[in-house]
Amino acid sequence: ALYKGRLEGRMEGHMEGGLLEGETKLLLRQLSRRFHALPNEITERVHGADPNTIEIWADRVLDAKSLEEVFSE
Template sequence: DIKSRFAEDIRKEVRQEVLLEGIRQGRQEGRQEGRQEGLLEGEAKGEAKLLLRMLPRRFGALPKEITARIHRADQNTIEIWADRVLDAKSLDDVFSG
C-alpha cells in the first residue's frame, strides 16, 4: 500500500542521510587528527634541529651515533636532553640517565 511504501522511502532517506553525516564527520575528524599529528611531528623536528645546533656549539663536533640517536628520539626525550644541555659538562651528561 502507498502509506507503507512512503514510510519505507522515508526510512531509507533517513538512513542515507545518517550514513552521509557519519562519513562527513569521519572525514572531518581524520583531517583534524592529521593536522594535529603534523603539528606534533613538526615540533619534534624543530626541537631536534635546535638540539643539533646547540650541542656542537657547546661540545664541538658530534659523533654520528649521537646525531642518529637524536633523529630517532621522540619529542619527550629530545626535550629532556635539551634541558640538560645548559648544565652538562660533557655529551655523556646530556645523554645519560
C-alpha cells in the same frame, strides 16, 4: 563529520611531527655549539628520540660539561 575528524587528526599529526623536527634541530644546534663536532652516533640517537627524551636532553645541555652528561641514563 567523520571526514572532518580524520582531516583534523592528520593535520595534528603533521604539526606534532613538525614540532619534533624543530626540537630535534634545535637540540643538535645547541649540542654542536657547546661541544663542537658531534659523533654520528649522537646525531642518530637524537633523530631517533621521542619528544620527552628530547626535552630532557635539551634541559641537560644547559649545565652539562660533556656529551656524556647530556645523554647519561
